[in-house]
Each structure stands twice: as structure tokens, then as C-alpha cells.
Amino acid sequence: MELEEALAGPVEQVAPRLLGAFLSHAGVTVRLTEVEAYAGADDPGSHGYRGRTARNAVMFGPPARLYCYFTYGMHVCANVVAGTEGISSGMLLRAGEVVDGLDLARSRRLGSTDRDLARGPARLCRALDISLDMNGTDLRPGDPVRLELGAPVDDYSSGPRVGLRGAPERPWRFWVTGDPTVSVYRPAKGVVLPSAPPI
DNA sequence: CTACCGATATTCT
DNA sequence: GAATATCGGTAGA
Numbered sequence: 001m002e003l004e005e006a007l008a009g010p011v012e013q014v015a016p017r018l019l020g021a022f023l024s025h026a027g028v029t030v031r032l033t034e035v036e037a038y039a040g041a042d043d044p045g046s047h048g049y050r051g052r053t054a055r056n057a058v059m060f061g062p063p064a065r066l067y068c069y070f071t072y073g074m075h076v077c078a079n080v081v082a083g084t085e086g087i088s089s090g091m092l093l094r095a096g097e098v099v100d101g102l103d104l105a106r107s108r109r110l111g112s113t114d115r116d117l118a119r120g121p122a123r124l125c126r127a128l129d130i131s132l133d134m135n136g137t138d139l140r141p142g143d144p145v146r147l148e149l150g151a152p153v154d155d156y157s158s159g160p161r162v163g164l165r166g167a168p169e170r171p172w173r174f175w176v177t178g179d180p181t182v183s184v185y186r187p188a189k190g191v192v193l194p195s196a197p198p199i
Numbered sequence: 200c201t202a203c204c205g206a207t208a209t210t211c212t
Numbered sequence: 213g214a215a216t217a218t219c220g221g222t223a224g225a
Contacts, residue, residue: 072208074206121218
């Protein structure tokens with residue numbers, strides 16, 4: 001119940017609360033260092049923008065569940081659903097630091113340095129062995145994928161989301177300031193920023 | 200470090 | 213047919 005309460009607010013306010021939280025699955029635990037918020041019918045960048053489909057249905061469900069999707073023909077990305085049931089939302093888990101199960105994570109990401117094990121949304125899913133089968137599963141203790149909030153991280157930054165052509169002005173990407181495991185900023189093809197990338 | 204490119208499923212136009 | 217909430221490889225500075 002505690003987790004649902006913490007995730008009940010507006011997604012752009014809840015998202016920073018995920019920084020420093022611990023996500024565990026299949027023997028690996030990651031400390032989240034970077035997330036992005038997506039919400040509602042007025043957010044063109046969100047999968048829920050054009051209404052409910054088979055893929056995004058979980059975004060419209062109750063909070064504290066996992067929304068997994070398949071993209072670019074080969075990658076799985078994971079979100080935590082927040083807000084209120086009936087209004088689509090999701091917080092994309094973009095990056096984290098492996099704090100437990102290091103050897104397992106390495107074996108799933110052969111050739112990667114430790115820093116890059118979960119540096120990126122699809123990499124994070126591979127390090128944790130999160131697959132599409134986990135779409136819609138609960139995140140409470142005792143469930144296969146567990147999310148535990150840590151102490152709130154005060155020193156975080158925000159900026160435009162990665163890889164979107166629509167609504168780049170919404171600074172709904174949040175990351176732990178200065179953390180080396182935060183993923184590199186890759187703007188969408190054709191998007192030019194007015195100035196240097198945010199720090 | 201940055202820049203480009205190919206792989207490739209699902210969704211949307 | 214085109215775009216996409218991406219990654220890993222290679223090339224070059």
C-alpha cells in the first residue's frame with residue numbers, strides 16, 4: 001500500500017522519487033539513476049497519447065505495476081505506472097547502477113563495462129532479465145519484480161526527454177546529478193537543440 | 200569522446 | 213511506407 005501511495009501523484013512529480021530506488025529481479029538489484037515521465041492524453045510523446053491499444057493498456061491501469069514494451073524490433077524497455085487508474089502514465093526506467101548480482105548482470109551483458117551494464121533503458125532490462133512476459137506485473141515485495149523506494153535524492157537534474165520528436169520542451173527526464181551511470185543524451189533524428197545539452 | 204549506420208517489430212499515416 | 217521512449221559496432225578526432 002505504501003508504494004501505491006508514493007506513486008499516486010502527477011507523474012512528473014512522482015518520477016524524481018524513483019531516483020535512488022532499488023529495482024530487483026532474477027538475482028540482480030539496480031539503483032535507479034535516471035527516469036523519464038510520460039503521461040496522459042495531452043503528452044504527444046507518450047504511448048498513451050492516442051488512446052488505449054493492446055500494447056499500452058497497462059499504462060491505463062492501477063499504479064505500481066510494470067509496463068514493458070518492445071521497440072526498434074529488438075529492445076525491451078520498462079516503465080513504472082503511476083498516477084490514477086484510467087489515466088495513462090508511465091515512468092521509463094532509463095538507467096541504473098548495479099548494486100547486487102554483479103556477476104549475473106555481467107553474464108547477461110557480455111562485453112560491457114560495469115558502468116554500462118544498466119546504462120540505457122534496454123540495457124537495464126537485459127541486466128535485470130526483464131522481458132515482455134513481465135508486462136502488467138505488480139511491483140510490491142514478494143512479486144517477481146520488486147521496487148523499493150530509498151531515501152529521496154535531493155541532488156537531481158532535469159531536462160528534455162531522449163529520442164522524441166514531439167514535445168521536447170517538456171523537461172521530464174530526471175537523473176542523479178553527476179552520476180556516471182546516467183545514459184548519454186541522444187536526441188531524436190532531426191531534433192536540434194537551441195543550445196548545448198543540459199547538465 | 201562524437202557521428203554515423205544497420206537491425207528490425209509494432210504502430211501509425 | 214515511415215517513424216520509433218534503442219543499441220552495438222566501426223571510424224575518426
